[in-house]
Amino acid sequence: MDKVKRADKIRKIHAGALLQNLILLIFSITCIFPAVWLFYSSMKSKAEFNANPIKLPAHLNFEHYIDVLTKSNIIQWMGNTIRNTVLSLLLVVIIGFIVGYFISRFRFRGRKLMYGYFMMGMLVPIHALMIPMYVLFTKTGMGDTWYTLIFPYTAFGIPIAVFLVESYVQNIPKELEEAAAIDGSSFGRTLFTIILPVCLPILVTVGIIQFFSTWNEFTFALILISKETLKTVPVGLTIFKGQYSTDYPQMMTAMLLAILPAMVIYFIFSKQIIKGMVAGAVKG
Structure with missing residues (x-):
């Protein structure tokens, strides 16, 4: 039984x-x-796609890739997107690490207010700031420049960076810093040679999150940039959609080229994203 x-x-x-x-x-x-x-x-002709969008192509056709790479400015758009992504990523990682560490380790007047201020940045919807941002950048003459998009990208990336770093640092034993101080290490040296390497997993996670959000960002790139030479990939892809008809295979080719770097980054660092998010979500 x-x-x-x-x-x-x-x-x-x-x-x-x-x-x-x-x-x-x-x-x-x-x-x-x-x-x-x-x-x-992306391998189909326009007529073949319109006949049956789901069916496999009869033969491989790379003409759309040649047309997109030679007849559009997608290489320049990618260069602009990479520049904005890398610079904003570096700023977010550096500022988020320093601010998150100070909020986690030190107790000072206004600490909770400062932390709450950064957390409020995670709750503000981007679309609520479209008009104020446009007016601000227009009035100050900061629009349509190579550094225009770096400011909003950095500002919106810092809150999540501060949140993750602050939570992660709380799990780091304070004895590390105390031992370094006894050995005569300065505060700056301790911060960047001892704490920074320990925080590397969460900083990689912050960098990956910032990379994806910046690479795919559309709203600010649309309203703050009008020069053709400064457009980013998401905005540039809109030119492949016509007013009365759209060449979908060509548009899908451009979309595939645009998302390829993001897909590669995700597959390489997918485990790191999960580990970092779990580590940053656990309070010590």
Whole structure:
């Protein structure tokens, strides 16, 4: 009798595991298929795509890739996007690390107010600031320059960086800094040669989050930049959509080239993103 019950229990466990794996498999397919569909659709002609958007292409056609790379400014758009992403990422990581460390380690008047101020930055919707930002940048003459987008990207990236670093630093033993001080290490040296390497996992996570949010940002790039030479990839992709008709295979080719760097970064650092988010969410 005990063997029968044990066998039934094992069968239920296996059935539950099979069901869970099946659900995860379906979910994975729904995530992967759009990228696969984007790739093979870029190989079709316009007539072939209009005839059947889901069907595989009859043969591989790289003409759209040649046209996008030679007849559009996508290389320049990518250069602008990379510049904005790298500079804002560095600023967010440096400022977020220093501010997050000070808020976590030191107790001073106004500390909670400062922390709350940064946390409020995570709650303000971007669309609520479109008009004020446009007016501000227009009045100050800061619009349509190579550094225009770096300011809003940095400002909106700092709150999440401060939140993650502050939570992460609380799990670092204070004995590390005390031992360094006893050995005669200055505060700056302790901060950047001892605490910074320990915080590297969460800083990598902050950098990855900032990379994705900046690379895909559309709103500020649309309203603050009007010069063709300063456009970013998300804004530049809008030129592939016509007023009366759209060459979807060509547009999908441009989209695939635009998201390719982000996909590579994600696949390389996907485990680091999960580890960093979990580590930053746990209070010590």
